[in-house]
Amino acid sequence: MMDELEKSFYGLHIRLACCEKHGNEFQSFFERFMLMRHGDDFIVVRNYGNIGDRKCDGYLQSEQTVYQCYAPQGLMDQRDTLTKIGEDFTGAKTHWTEMAVWRFVTNQRSLPPDVVRHLNTLDGNEPVISVGVFGYESIRETILFLPRERLIELFGAMPTSQQVQTLTFDDIKPVLDHIQKNKPDPNYPVTAPSLEKLQANGLSYDVEVLLRHGRMKEHLVEQFFNGYPDPDFGEQIAQSYRDYYQVLKSHGSSSDDIFRALQVFTGGSERHVPLREAAILAVMSYFFERCDIFEDAKEAI
16 A cells, blocks of 8 residues: 555656646557556557547446547647537547447646536536546546556656655765756855745645655755765755756746656656655755745745
8 A cells, every 4th residue: 555655756747747748648648547447448449540540549348438538738729629529529429329428538637618618518418428527636546546566667666655764875965966066156045945835836735745755854964964075065956956946937837847847857867766766855855945946935925
């Protein structure tokens, strides 16, 4: 059984997969986790010659459910989405006469208002077919139901709370070496944020859990810097974080997307090894509390 930290790591990966995957890549991701969840009960439907896929990307036999994927890059265009729903649903009704459920599968966390109204209207007008959305929350629920070994296949291994407790200086040092970059501005102030910083930045619950667990080993990072021969080493790391955070913020990235980018920045290419991920978390938590990674509550209001 997963502990809270593992679950939040996987929850963040699911969210980012929905944000980053679109088109055929998202459809392949959907097919993969549905096959893991349902086995042979779920049938992947492929285009076949000039008949296409009969407006069905996947079929769940036991529930007679037709799934149709639509994952555009960026935000949905309301007019295009309404057109696609109309064509796909009408085509599915024509070709899948046994259909009892039709699900509009999307990578979006929210939908335009007219799209929601249109789906509700279709559902209300159909006496025998249930019409609805299979979106982010359904994707998250389906994937987190999978056993740990399947989650590892999808996203790699993630640390547990127990593994965070086993961190040592030797685990943390390679992470700090990786992110040491530019010479810092010695006059740049480093202030601790308020306790409301997490909520002020609109970070998700998954990120809150990760940072809360990372704080368990903040003292280890602090002890490391206190005992390091170069007294400027910690400030060099802090400045690197500040610089990269400002770049990400200037691009208009969401808070969770910034957090994810900072994870990659912190850990480099050596990811998905649980102790490495735990060390990354401890380092990020330390600098989250002490320098300008995200906004302090007073500034964010």
